[in-house]
Amino acid sequence: MISARSSAWWRATLALCLGSILVFVNLYAPQPLLPDLRQAYGVSTLAVSLIMSVSTLALAGALLVFGPLSDAIGRGGIMRVTLLLTGLCSLGLAFAPNFETLLALRLVQGFVLGGLPAVAIAWMGDEFDRPALMAAVGLYIGANTLGGIGGRLIGGGIGELGGASAGFLAVGLVTLAGVALFWKLLPPPSQFKPRRFELRGALADLGGHLRHPLLLAAYLLGGVNFLIFINQYSYITFRLAEEPFGLSARWLGMIFLTYLGGTFSSALSGRLTRHLSQPACMTLGILIMMGGTWVTLSDSLAWIIAGLTINAVGFFLAHSMASSWVSRQAQRARGSASALYLVFYYLGASAGSLWLEPFWQRGGWVGVAIGSWLLLSATFVIALWLWRTERSFDRLSLAR
Template structure:
C-alpha cells in the first residue's frame, strides 16, 4: 500500500497527472478552432459541434470495455498503450481531408482516449491508502483542468498562427513525448488482484453498480453537470466569435485559462469534503456553477471571464468529489465502477448539444443558460438526496453503537 508524501506516491501521482493532461490536451485542442472549422467547411453549429461530441461519445463507449478489462488484465498496460495510440490518432487527424474524414478520425481518437481515464482512479484505489487516494484524486482532477487549458491554448494559438494542420501536429508531438515520460514514471502495480473476465460477469457487475443507491446518483450528477459545463464553453466560443466581441481562435483559446478556477476547486475538494461531507460538497459545487452561469448573462467580457472561472471552480469541486466518492463506495470491481462514472460523464458531454441546440436557436445564449439551470436543478436534487441518505445512515450507525454499549 502506497502512503501519501512518499517518493513512490509522488512518482505515481505525477505519472497519472501527466497522463491525464495528455488525454485532455488531445480531447479539447479543437474546441477554440470550432468557429474556424465551421467557416472552412461551411457547416452548421450542430454539425461542427460533432468534432467535440463524437470524440466524447466514443470515449464514453470505450470505457465500457476498458474498465472491466482492466479488472482482469491490470491497469498499467492499458494506460500506456492507449496513450501511445492517442498520439498516433492525433497525427492522423492532422492529415485527413474533409469534414467527414475529420469526424471519422475523431471517432478513432475517442476510442483511444478512454484507456487512461477508465482505469486511473481504479489504479489509485488498488495501490494507494485511503488518505493517499483522496489527495491524489484531487491532484489528478486538477491535472484534467490543466490539460483542458493547455490543449485549448495550444490549439487556438497555433491554429490562428499556422493553421489547423499545424495545430494537430504540435499536439501529436507533445503527446508522444509525454507518453514516453509516462511509461518511465509509472510504478509497477503491487496490490492488483486480477478477476477473470467474463462478459456475463462484467454485465452483472455493471448492473450491480447501477443498482447501488450510493453510486447511481453520483453517475447522474457527473454526467448531467458535464453536459452543462463543457457545452457552455462550446456555445460561448460561438457567442464570443460574433459581434460585439469578435474574438479570434487565439483569444478563444486563452479564454480557457478560466479553467484555472477548476484547478483550484479540485485541489481544495478534499478539504471541503472533510468539513461538509462528499454529498454536501457536491451540492455546494452545483450551487456555485449555477451562480457562475447567471453571471455570464452580463454583456461584458471581463464579467464573462470571471463568471467562467466561478463556474469552473464549482464544477470541478463537484466532479472531483463525485469521482472520488465512486472510488470509495465501490467495494468490488472498482475499475468498472469508475469507468461507469466516466461513461455517464462523457455521454453527458456528447449528448449536450441535442438538449442545448434548440434553446440556442430559439433564444441564443439566454436560452442556453435557462436550459442549463433546468439540468442543474436535477443534479442539485440528487445531491440533496445523497446528503439526506448519508445523515440517515450515520444516525442508524450511532443508534446501533449506542444500543450495543448498554
C-alpha cells in the same frame, strides 16, 4: 498500500496527472477552432459540434471496454498503450483531407482516449490508502483542467498561426514526448489482484453498479453536470466570435484559462472534505455553477470570464467529489464502477449540444443559461438526496 505524501505516492500521482493532461490536451484541442471550422466547411453549429461529440461519445463507449478489461489484465498496460495510440491519432488528424475524415479519426481517437480515464482512479483505489486516494484524486482532477487548458491554448494559438493541421501536429508531438515520460514514471502495481475476465461476470458487475442507488445517483450527477459545463464552452465560443466581441481563435483559446478555477477547487477538494461531507461539497459545487452561469449573462467580457471561472470552480469541486465517491462506495470491481461513472460523464458531454441547441436557436446565450439551470436544478436535488442519505447512514452507525 501507498500512503499520502510518500515518495511512491508522489511518483504515481505525477504519472497519472501527466497522463490526464495528455488525454485532455488531445480531447479539447479542436474546441476553440469550432467557429473557424464551421466557416471553412460550411456546416451548421450543430454539425461542427460533432468534432467534439463523436470523440466524447466514442470515449464513453471505450470505458465500458477498458474498465472491466482492466479488472482482468491490469491497468498500467492499458494506460500506456492507449496514450501512445492517442498521440499517433493526433498526428493523423494533422493530415485529414476533409471534414468526414476528420470526424472518423476523432471517433477512433475518442475510443483510445478512454484507456486512461477508465482505469486511473481504479488504479489509485487499488494502490493508495484512503487519505492518499482522496488527496490524489483532487490533484488528478486538477490535471484534467490543465490538460483542457493546454489543449485549447495549443489548438487556438497554433491553429491561428498555421491552421488546424499545425495545431494537431503540435498536439501529437507533445503527446508522444509525454507518453515516454509517463511510461517511465508509473510504478508497477503491488496490490492489484486480477480477476478472470468473463463477459457474463462483467455485465453482472455493471448491472450491480447501476442498481446501487448511491452509485447511480453519482453517475447521473456527474453526467448531467458535465453536459452543461463543457457545452457551455462550445456555445460561448460562438457568442464571443460574433459582434460585439469578435474574438479570433487564439483569443477564444485563452478563454479556457478560466479552467484554472477548476484546478484550484480540485486541488483543495481533499482539504474541504475535512470539514464537509462529499455530498455537501457536491451540493456546494452545483450552487456555484448556477451562480457562475448567471454572471455570464453580462455584456461585459470581463464579467463573462469571471462567470466561466466561477463555473469551473463549482463544476470541478462537484466532479472530484462524485468520482471519488464512486471509488469509495463500490464494494467490488472498482475498475468497472469508475468506468461507468465516466460513461455517464462523457455521454452527457456528447448529448449536450442536442439539449442546448434548441435553447441557443431560440434565445441565444440567455436560452443556454435557462437550459443549464433546468438541468442543474435536477443535479442539485440529487446531491441533496445523497447528503441526506449519508447523514442517515452516519446516524445509524452511531446508534449501533
